[in-house]
Amino acid sequence: MMIINLAGLLLIALIVWWFWLYKSEEAEVAEDGLVITVENGTYSPARITVAADSPTEITFLRKDQSPCSETLLIPDLQISDSLPQNKLKTISLPAMKAGTYDFHCQMQMYRGQITVQ
Amino acid sequence: MNSKNSNKTSCCSGKTKTTSEDITQIGQSNIDHASTQQELIIEGASCASCVSKIEKSLKQVAGVTSAEMNLAQRTVSVTGSAKSDKLIVAIEKAGYHAKVSTAASEDDAQSEKEAADKIYYKRLIRDMGIALSVGIPLMVYGLVVGEMTVSTTTEQLVWLLIGMLTLGVMVFSGKHFYVGAWQSFKNHSANMDTLIALGTGTAWLYSMVVVFVPEAVPEMARHVYFEATAMIIGLINLGLALELKARGRTSEAIKRLIGLQPKTARVIRDGIEVDIPIDQVMLNDVVRVRPGEKISVDGKVIEGHSAIDESMLTGEPMPVEKTVGTEVVAGTINKTGSILFEATRVGKDTALAQIINMVKRAQNSKPSIGRLADVISAYFVPVIMIIAVASALIWLNFGPEPVIAYAIISATTVLIIACPCALGLATPMSVMVGVGKAAEAGVLIRNGEALQTASKISAMILDKTGTITLGAPKVTDVILAGEFDQATVLKLAATLESGSEHPLAMAIVESAQEQGFLPEKEKQQESENGIDKVSNFKAIAGHGVQAEVNGKALLFGNEKLMHEQGVEIGDFVAKAQALAAEAKTPMYFVIDNKLAAIIAVADPIKEDSIAAIKRLQNNGIRVVMLTGDNRDTAKAVAKKVGITEFFAEVLPEQKSEKVQELQMQGEIVGMTGDGINDAPALAIANVGFAIGTGTDVAIESADITLMRGSLHGLADAIAVSKATLRNIKQNLFGAFIYNVAGVPFAAGILYPFFGLLLSPVIAGAAMAFSSLTVVTNANRLRFFKAEQH
Numbered sequence: 075m076m077i078i079n080l081a082g083l084l085l086i087a088l089i090v091w092w093f094w095l096y097k098s099e100e101a102e103v104a105e106d107g108l109v110i111t112v113e114n115g116t117y118s119p120a121r122i123t124v125a126a127d128s129p130t131e132i133t134f135l136r137k138d139q140s141p142c143s144e145t146l147l148i149p150d151l152q153i154s155d156s157l158p159q160n161k162l163k164t165i166s167l168p169a170m171k172a173g174t175y176d177f178h179c180q181m182q183m184y185r186g187q188i189t190v191q
Numbered sequence: 192m193n194s195k196n197s198n199k200t201s202c203c204s205g206k207t208k209t210t211s212e213d214i215t216q217i218g219q220s221n222i223d224h225a226s227t228q229q230e231l232i233i234e235g236a237s238c239a240s241c242v243s244k245i246e247k248s249l250k251q252v253a254g255v256t257s258a259e260m261n262l263a264q265r266t267v268s269v270t271g272s273a274k275s276d277k278l279i280v281a282i283e284k285a286g287y288h289a290k291v292s293t294a295a296s297e298d299d300a301q302s303e304k305e306a307a308d309k310i311y312y313k314r315l316i317r318d319m320g321i322a323l324s325v326g327i328p329l330m331v332y333g334l335v336v337g338e339m340t341v342s343t344t345t346e347q348l349v350w351l352l353i354g355m356l357t358l359g360v361m362v363f364s365g366k367h368f369y370v371g372a373w374q375s376f377k378n379h380s381a382n383m384d385t386l387i388a389l390g391t392g393t394a395w396l397y398s399m400v401v402v403f404v405p406e407a408v409p410e411m412a413r414h415v416y417f418e419a420t421a422m423i424i425g426l427i428n429l430g431l432a433l434e435l436k437a438r439g440r441t442s443e444a445i446k447r448l449i450g451l452q453p454k455t456a457r458v459i460r461d462g463i464e465v466d467i468p469i470d471q472v473m474l475n476d477v478v479r480v481r482p483g484e485k486i487s488v489d490g491k492v493i494e495g496h497s498a499i500d501e502s503m504l505t506g507e508p509m510p511v512e513k514t515v516g517t518e519v520v521a522g523t524i525n526k527t528g529s530i531l532f533e534a535t536r537v538g539k540d541t542a543l544a545q546i547i548n549m550v551k552r553a554q555n556s557k558p559s560i561g562r563l564a565d566v567i568s569a570y571f572v573p574v575i576m577i578i579a580v581a582s583a584l585i586w587l588n589f590g591p592e593p594v595i596a597y598a599i600i601s602a603t604t605v606l607i608i609a610c611p612c613a614l615g616l617a618t619p620m621s622v623m624v625g626v627g628k629a630a631e632a633g634v635l636i637r638n639g640e641a642l643q644t645a646s647k648i649s650a651m652i653l654d655k656t657g658t659i660t661l662g663a664p665k666v667t668d669v670i671l672a673g674e675f676d677q678a679t680v681l682k683l684a685a686t687l688e689s690g691s692e693h694p695l696a697m698a699i700v701e702s703a704q705e706q707g708f709l710p711e712k713e714k715q716q717e718s719e720n721g722i723d724k725v726s727n728f729k730a731i732a733g734h735g736v737q738a739e740v741n742g743k744a745l746l747f748g749n750e751k752l753m754h755e756q757g758v759e760i761g762d763f764v765a766k767a768q769a770l771a772a773e774a775k776t777p778m779y780f781v782i783d784n785k786l787a788a789i790i791a792v793a794d795p796i797k798e799d800s801i802a803a804i805k806r807l808q809n810n811g812i813r814v815v816m817l818t819g820d821n822r823d824t825a826k827a828v829a830k831k832v833g834i835t836e837f838f839a840e841v842l843p844e845q846k847s848e849k850v851q852e853l854q855m856q857g858e859i860v861g862m863t864g865d866g867i868n869d870a871p872a873l874a875i876a877n878v879g880f881a882i883g884t885g886t887d888v889a890i891e892s893a894d895i896t897l898m899r900g901s902l903h904g905l906a907d908a909i910a911v912s913k914a915t916l917r918n919i920k921q922n923l924f925g926a927f928i929y930n931v932a933g934v935p936f937a938a939g940i941l942y943p944f945f946g947l948l949l950s951p952v953i954a955g956a957a958m959a960f961s962s963l964t965v966v967t968n969a970n971r972l973r974f975f976k977a978e979q980h
Contacts, residue, residue, distance in 0.1 A: 089576050090573070093572075139311040
């Protein structure tokens with residue numbers, strides 16, 4: 075029983091680490107922009123970095139059919155746009171100050187982050 | 192307050208950008224037609240070699256200065272003076288298809304979206320059918336025939352077969368959940384798919400263990416849960432399908448707006464009238480609209496006159512008269528006459544396209560009330576996983592036998608019942624419907640925050656001129672004296688004033704023209720009699736004017752002028768004072784040193800201002816009037832419309848101070864003005880309302896724009912905001928309660944007291960319908976009707 079309890083607690087610790095503490099690698103937006111694929115409930119890549127103080131563009135390709143994934147929101151930048159299915163959609167980002175900017179779908183099930191540095 | 196202001200600052204940066212871009216575009220096109228940039232969507236181009244072929248063919252078209260194609264987006268951007276139809280022909284010749292990328296493609300995007308949704312809906316229904324056709328018989332068997340346990344080898348075999356069948360259901364109907372769960376797991380994120388995949392996966396795996404190695408679990412716990420897996424997959428697919436349908440209805444308002452745009456326009460090209468697709472209409476094209484047809488793009492009438500129904504944009508039911516020089520707006524309907532107009536704004540720049548754009552953006556923005564739900568839904572799924580593990584551990588440690596079965600059921604049920612979607616959907620769905628509903632009533636709400644604040648407005652400041660009143664002075668009274676008749680008086684007065692640009696003078700000229708005493712301006716030159724000659728004209732600053740017409744000495748001005756000139760006005764002074772008390776400006780008209788009449792001019796109060804202000808007051812809102820006008824006029828107008836609190840002789844820059852004053856008193860202040868002079872006050876108010884007609888309004892300048900002049904729009908906007916906020920609160924409450932009560936219930940909190948433990952199938956059904964409930968409740972807002980007026 076002790077082992078099971080320990081295993082359970084370890085599982086909880088793993089959940090906390092995997093979903094909250096772990097930070098995945100960041101993809102960098104190069105000069106020619108970057109395509110973020112929206113598929114199977116995720117943005118891929120979900121974490122991107124862009125240079126500070128210069129406007130940039132990121133392109134989304136939504137393959138996901140769920141209606142939630144249709145809306146893209148970047149609240150801090152007052153951006154809200156809809157992503158057509160199976161079509162590229164370019165979102166222009168203004169010049170931003172260094173910091174992090176979250177983007178997500180309408181229900182926040184799909185989440186990503188732009189790091190400006 | 193603070194949050195509101197900071198919000199404003201942050202939106203302004205984005206806002207300014209859009210506006211200035213729009214202005215640049217419009218400006219450029221007006222000034223230099225040769226420098227327009229057009230974007231075409233190319234169909235059929237798939238390789239890099241197509242790019243050079245298309246670019247080359249475009250560069251050969253006369254007037255094209257540059258053509259650049261973006262293969263990834265299948266678009267080509269062309270600069271130059273060539274018209275879009277010539278470009279399309281060139282591309283067609285090169286072997287591809289092309290169309291102009293403008294607001295008209297909104298329509299295409301909408302229909303594409305609908306087609307995609309339809310396919311998705313069908314797939315969900317099919318998946319549901321397959322899953323339930325396995326799940327329902329199994330569940331009925333469990334309920335009617337008996338326990339689904341494994342004790343003999345035959346049972347083992349039968350259940351193995353059923354287990355494989357369930358696996359088939361999982362792969363076929365539930366694949367998207369498992370793939371989605373895995374993908375997000377890899378990305379260190381968790382979503383609804385994660386919960387469903389974990390829940391159904393746990394149930395299935397446990398059942399397979401029971402089937403393969405029954406000895407591994409205590410005899411009492413040798414129960415299989417294949418029906419739960421199949422039922423949950425079926426029910427959640429059903430929930431998703433119904434939600435998709437319901438979501439479609441939430442965007443009805445935007446669909447209606449997009450539908451207002453006609454598909455073709457009849458333009459005059461090279462002297463011939465041709466019907467062309469709307470996206471090919473260029474700036475300065477001359478467009479013909481016949482009675483019953485829709486106006487295709489924004490423009491200025493250059494020939495003919497007609498009544499135009501603008502109700503679809505403004506909510507104003509009365510058709511509006513249009514003649515040469517007046518503006519027409521895309522999407523409105525020409526009722527009576529045939530007109531020719533010149534296109535002044537096309538494509539993305541038309542008022543309709545901008546309204547659609549703005550409503551769309553507003554529909555996706557969130558008021559702060561939804562912020563807590565957002566924070567919760569971001570952490571929700573991992574928390575639920577932790578609760579599921581904790582619940583299983585508690586059952587294992589303290590539960591009755593068979594602990595393993597109870598632990599599995601409770602963990603599965605917790606995973607399945609939790610619904611982050613309901614939380615996530617609660618706010619956006621209501622905002623979507625609410626903003627759309629407001630747009631239908633001619634009220635454009637810029638964002639969710641404005642919607643939320645508007646519902647809390649406690650004081651409303653109204654600008655007088657142009658807001659409560661029409662903003663255009665008119666002759667209201669002509670009190671005759673002596674033997675003179677109205678025709679003579681008005682004609683002479685108008686002739687005298689015809690050269691003046693003073694608003695009061697213009698009101699007199701217009702009045703005489705309306706009553707047929709004076710020919711209209713454009714006809715004046717052609718008129719046989721011509722206009723009577725004015726000689727010895729003299730303006731007496733601040734007092735009035737004097738001149739001679741047809742040998743008659745005319746004098747027109749205020750009481751002081753009369754005294755100075757020694758004109759006997761007798762008891763007419765009292766009459767003049769009575770008029771002044773009614774917010775009118777009385778002026779004495781004298782012919783050959785004899786008083787002929789008092790002509791009173793006033794800026795009339797809009798027909799429905801009194802009723803609309805009463806509506807606001809009945810809603811418990813403190814209504815305050817601000818005006819730059821003198822105290823007497825202000826007092827009279829305020830009295831007439833039933834406002835007790837007013838500030839007169841307020842300079843434009845003082846208006847924002849008044850707003851702050853009220854805010855200091857703890858009021859949530861709404862400010863209503865025409866959006867230009869009142870800009871600082873509009874910006875500083877908690878909610879700024881701009882009164883516009885939909886054509887010339889700076890849509891971006893206020894939090895809320897009233898498309899028609901009527902102040903009823905204010906009460907409508909507040910009513911719609913209140914209804915939406917109430918709806919959001921219901922949704923949030925429902926979603927919170929559902930999750931807060933559902934999760935402990937699923938974990939088995941009631942078991943120690945009542946012996947109750949929720950079945951995973953019930954949890955699946957509850958989960959599937961919880962988000963549907965939220966969307967359906969939001970859809971109830973569609974039936975919201977502003978008070979009749």
